[in-house]
Amino acid sequence: MAIKTENKNGLTVCYVEGEIDINTSPDIKKNFEKILSKKAPSMVINFSKVTYVDSSGLATLVEILKDMRTYGGKMKLCNLSPKIKSLFEITKLEKLFEIIADEKDAL
């Protein structure tokens, strides 16, 4: 899975498409390891084209967050569908992740 990234005024915006689940998680993790190797200070993952997340997907996002925190990077999530947002609320991961409405709130 290719993850498109854009740099917007120092903010790394990552566009993930499709499903973040047990099948795609290893690939997504690998992609983010590459992205984070540049030690982006601030990153937002845009979920506008993400259609499904399972418990493995949530775990992968936690891993990415932990990786970022090792060097003091900040990570936000935006454009989550109400359904996917509800998974963060149910699991209380909304306490760990900063969930914002859209990219412009991160700029």
Add this chain to the structure above:
Amino acid sequence: MNRQNDILEENITIPSETKYIREISSKILKILEARHIDESALFDIRLCVEETVRNAIEHGNHKEKKSRVRISYRISGDIFTVEIEDEGAGFDHRTLPDPTHGDNLMKNSGRGVYLVRRLMDKVEFNEKGNKVKLTKYI
């Protein structure tokens, strides 16, 4: 539409291989989509069926291909139920740590059963802990 008398049920047995998980959930979702079940319930059912079948394969049967997982689903009126049974030793679901508490929040696993409990209307384990019945009012 009166769905009350329209009962559909099927029993499926699969080897303990993760490649069958999507096949099972797609089959169930296709039937539910044809019944115009709302998107939110479809999402919940897909997630819960996939998480539970995966647990049966990986934690119940330890991916032993010879061990089977039995899936029996039933759609009756506005009630969807699915029973998923593995051939493992079972587990005590009451001792699972709460993934939303303290340090568990940062852990990379342990959210599957928790999500299933929250997204389904009823979750019943047998005493041995190798069979679970999920119910969702659709």
